[in-house]
């Protein structure tokens with residue numbers, strides 16, 4: 227392996243299980259001598275399978291914003307030698323990074339959005355409403371604002387907006403107001419403290435999920451600028467794929483899936499501008515064709531073995 231970067235600060239709880247692995251391989255169809263990019267390499271599960279299928283000469287560039295994920299990926303991919311290259315980078319600029327590493331144009335790209343089980347289980351990172359660690363939630367430790375910065379300093383209307391828009395939380399206004407009053411007395415410090423507070427404020431109990439789930443989702447998306455990165459990453463992916471190259475995206479909630487679906491539809495019509503652009507500025511010919519109209523869902527067996535897969539949806543498009 228070459229180009230590995232990252233800290234030695236790996237806190238692996240249980241290993242991360244790659245979701246929809248067989249489906250990603252079937253759709254991406256990795257070939258010998260192909261060049262692939264995993265924009266969310268995580269613990270390297272999808273990347274290792276792509277390298278196995280493209281043996282003996284296929285190569286893969288794995289990106290992650292989290293140095294500790296790159297350490298885990300480095301271990302998993304070491305057996306592939308210099309066929310695997312790792313770089314600490316945001317997939318939002320995957321076209322530039324692929325060019326810098328001599329990988330462009332690419333035969334296939336996979337984006338497995340969100341966070342790995344290793345990150346979610348790490349109490350010190352504060353992603354879970356049960357975590358006793360600090361309210362942090364940054365996948366990229368170099369980001370400036372933590373979850374605590376957002377909860378303790380953002381104006382109440384901004385909190386209300388992200389809870390409603392990024393969390394689809396029906397009690398967004400009530401929760402934002404309660405947080406704004408409480409933080410005047412004492413700032414929120416730990417993740418479980420906020421989790422318990424939100425659960426106490428809500429008047430309705432959602433079925434099957436913790437009452438704080440949607441608020442935590444909203445804060446995590448805001449901290450990591452997940453939707454902005456996804457919009458930029460999809461546009462960058464189209465730029466760096468070769469004709470016939472495939473883009474596979476696994477999303478875990480409806481906001482992400484809507485962005486991927488809209489982007490593919492626009493790219494089929496000819497526009498490659500991000501979905502939130504008010505007008506088309508690219509003026510391009512049709513660039514992508516969706517391989518299926520409906521997203522691919524995990525099997526009942528996969529969900530039984532790995533409950534994290536239950537909300538996963540895979541969409542695949544080919545560059546025309």
Ligand SMILES: C[S@@+](CC[C@H](N)C(=O)[O-])C[C@H]1O[C@@H](n2cnc3c(N)ncnc32)[C@H](O)[C@@H]1O
Nearest residue numbers: 244266268269270271272290291316317338341
């Ligand atoms: C669901 S995990 C990927 C797991 C991986 N497919 C595997 O099989 O082990 C998502 C990974 O993407 C990383 N990530 C999230 N947003 C990113 C971004 N914008 N650019 C690069 N990496 C990102 C996270 O740090 C995390 O390690």
